[in-house]
Amino acid sequence: MTPTVCDLFERQVRERPDATAVRTSGRSWTYAEFGRTTARLAARLRRGGAGPGGIVGLVAPRGPQALTGIVAILRSGAACLPLDPDDPPLRNREILDGTRCRQVLVAAPAGWLPGAQLIDDPTLEDEEEAPPVAPDPLDLAYAITTSGSTGRPKVVGVPHEGLSNLVMASIEDLDLVRPDDVMLWTLAVTVDSTMHDVLMPLCCGGCVAVPDPGELPAAGMLRAVRALGATVLEIPAAVLGPYGGSLLPRLAEAGVRLVITGGSQLDGPGLADADPLVVRNGYGPTETSVAPLWYRCDKSTPRWVPIGRPIRGVRAYVLDEELNPVPDGAAGQLYIAGAGLARGYLGLPGRTAAAFLPDPFSDVPGRRMYATGDRVRRQPDGEYVFLGRADDQVKVSGFRVEIGEVEHALRGCPGVADAAVLLRRDAPGGAALVAFLAGTPLPDEEISDRLRDRLPRHMVPRFHVWLDRLPLNRPGKIDRAALAEMPFAETRADRRRTDDVT
Amino acid sequence: MFDDGEFHVVVNDEEQYSIWPAGRDLPAGWRPVGSPAPKAECLARIDVNWTDMRPRSLREGT
Incomplete structure (x- = not known):
């Protein structure tokens, strides 16, 4: 049986207690120290x-x-539900209540979270170290919030088996x-790639480097x-595509051997020009454990970078x-099966059933496959190429936004x-x-103030345009094609008053 | 997947629910529950019936 990330981390603590597990600009922790700290909090x-x-x-x-x-949450045997302290408390509260989450860890006391456990609580010094808990591979390792099309956020629950399959393949x-x-930790706590980025070094004896708090633009990454x-x-x-050409040689010079990327379509030149630095592009929805397909860039890689091929245990x-099935080279929707499928959307069985379908191609009966909603084609060499989204789920600043939640x-x-x-x-x-x-302007x-109380910043629209009514198409749905064509001069918020008067 | 037509609510040995177009061969390891219905109705039925989303083998500790 595949060991869980807890087993793999504990083995490193036993086998290399003096190696550095975590490093910041101010201090570092050995595996023995980080093992002790997380064991006490787990207890x-x-x-x-x-x-x-x-x-x-x-x-x-x-x-x-x-x-x-x-790490402490995983070592307690429970699943980790990361939330952004900058998101509206109302939304975070709704997610915690919806997942029946009774315990919360915080970095700093928060008024909306009375009774939360401080991670740096000095009284943890007196805590006995927890004896290892072995979660079942089918138990959830983490739960990630994505924007939901029905107006409610969806929480994807991912079991240990998917996470450890990815970590072992990595x-x-x-x-x-x-x-x-x-490994430099660059992403937000709330994205599933963070689980991959920070846990895989800790599962093999490597070190996680944690940059100083705050935004991490390209220049900041290089400094870190x-x-x-x-x-x-x-x-x-979204950063590597446009800026990779200038950034990669400087990263290589600074000693970086590998840049991992993903989150949206990678589109950019010069990704193999910073030899010996290698770029690897990971693809996958949260519902399939971070990234079940991987591609390694080389000199023959086109600007529109393929998403690669499935890792061990995964079928596409x-x-x-x-x-x-469509023939190689033809476009179709990508379905993913095998190791790494999420349990589903927590508390949303109907939504789960609609996205996780019976797998008619599996050798093992009774398996599911996940409908990604992404259109792809498979090249004759076995690499998959992303073509576009099948629905109107969009990415804004790297975050997945379901338009429906914003509209709601x-x-x-x-x-x-x-x-x-x-x-x-x-x-x-x-x-x-x-x-x-449409309505009373x-x-x-x-509007923005009200939305900021309900939605993360990246989901608040930057422009508003008031119409007498929204255009409908023949089947009676909002005519998005017409809205997409509306000239932008007329949709500028500062012009609309003039339009209203005339 | 196509949205029109009728679907079966289906369930596997892990008591995970899903839907499958009525009239198509059911993949191995899945059995239908109740009679075919439009998609939205099937999903509403699943919302009522699938109360514990843990796979059965995990729930029963086997």
Whole structure:
């Protein structure tokens, strides 16, 4: 049986207690120290009732405390539900309640979370170290919040078997991490790639380097790489595509051997020009354990970078509308099966059933396959190429946004009768969410303020345009194609008053 | 997957629920529950019936 990430980490603590597990600009922790700290916090969580089958919330920004929290929650046997302390408390509260999460770890006290456990609580010194708990491979390891199309956030529950399959493939097959690597943690706590990025080094004896708090633009990444001696880091495809050509040679010079990327389509030149630095592109929805397909860039890689091929234990099918396989080279929807499928959307069995279908191609009866909603084609060499989204789920600043949730929040504003939201790539200042609204016009600030109480910042539309009514197409649905074509000059918020008067 | 037409609510040995187009051969290891219905109705039925999403083998500790 595949060991869980808890087993793999504990083995490192036993076998290399003096190796560095975690490093910041201020200090470092050996495996023995980090093992002790996380075991004490795990013991405290266990005494509070946490264990296999349970979920513990983590409300902390990227930092050594958040890392301690992730590992401690996993070592308690429970699943980790990371939330952003900067998201509206109302939304975070709703997610915690919806997942019946009774214990929460915090980096700093928060008024909306009375009774939460402080990660740096000095009284943890007195806590006995928890005896190892062995979660079942089918128990959840983590739960990740994605934006939901029905207006409610969806929480994807991922079991240990998917996470450890990915970690084992990362170490043994993909060369994503080695025991002498220093992996720079660059992403937000709330994205599933963070679980992969921080846990795989800790499962093989490597080191996690935690940059100073705050945003991490390209220049900041380079500084952090130099300060912490990083050899591997993840850079979102939205950054690596446009800036890789100039950034990669400097990272290589600073000692980076590998750049991991993903999160959206990687589109950019020069990704194999910083030899010996290698770029590997991971693809996958949260529902399939971070990234079940991987691609290694080389000199022959096109600008529109393939998403690669499935890792061990994973199967990928390209199917037509009738769920029949299409030939190599033809477009179809990508379905993923095998190791790594999430349990589903916690508390949303109907939504889960609609996305996780019976797998007619499996040798083992009774298996499921996940409908990614992504259109792809498989090349004759076995590499898959992403073509686009099948529905209107969009990515904004690397975050997955289901338009429906934004529209739902807009419709909750007084005066708003109907709302449609589009991602317009031609917006002034770059791609932006644009809200088309019908009803009694409100000042832009008032709408934005209300939305910020309900939604993370990246989901709040940058532009509003008021129409008498939203255009409908023949089947009676909002005509998104018409909205997508509406000239931008007329949709600028500052022009609309003039339009209203005339 | 196509949205129109009728679907079966189906369940496997792990008591995981899903849907499958009525009239098509059911993949091995899945059995239908109740009579075929439009997709939305099937999903609503699953919302009511699938109360514990843990796989059965985990629930029963086997």
